[in-house]
Amino acid sequence: MRRALAARGAGAGRSTGRAGHGYPGPARSLLNRMAMRQNYWSLGAFCATCCRLLATHHLLEDEAMFRKLRTADRDLSPILQRLEEEHELIVGLITCLDQKLVRMIEFNVHKAADL
Template identity: 30%
Template sequence: MLLKDIQFLDDATRPPVPVIEGVTPDQREAGNHLRDIHDYLRQHLSTLGQLIERASAGEVAASEVRDAVDSLPITANYRRFGNVCGQYCHLIHKHHTIEDQALFPALATRSPALKAVVERLEAEHVTVHHLLELMITKIMSLSDEPTRAHFDDAVEVFRAFEKLLLSHFKYEEDSIIDALGYYGIL
């Protein structure tokens, strides 16, 4: 019931990716910068998931989770913006804002064939944002009161967020990495 208000999009309804002929290795490498950013985000997502799972299994105390999260590089790098969950939210939000306001319009202008893909990616950003907000709420509830119910909620929402974000990253990479380099956007 936690996820009832989240409007998940069916992966099977994603528009097909248009093939771009003649992409050079240098163009592909330029687009791979997006994958590098996603890899950074995936690494922190994995660490956060492991911490939640370990705490839920009783392997570490909630305070140890807080301490471990506090030691993440993302925490040190963004400490001035608030808590680590807020950091991750801020980072994902900034990443998607840059895509929505700069990369996607440039792609849609240079390649009308990518317009449907870009629209889908933008719609997925909305779903990611809603789920991210819910995840942060549940993790903060867990931090405030580490009950079994709060652990279960945090794990459920985190796993849904993780599944959605990883799928989104993969589709985005498959869809636009070549185009970003080919059209000189990155």
């Protein structure tokens, strides 16, 4: 954050040449971009944690629980098959979400760089 402020000359004060007497717009814009960067990082960290937990949950079901249930009761096979298909669908949805989040962040990073 300090490097970003230093690189921009803190924004405020530059328009008049006197520190503390400039327009706050550039500094506020910089602070907003830094806040958005933090929000993107937080969203990414939250999403990654949820996805890891979901992947672990599904792995345990697919590799252990579903096998044991099939062995214990063959009548559960159609239900377990459907759950496995849903797991595959969810992987596709998570991949799509991840791609959209990356595009959103890239777009906003490029947009902020143009300011």
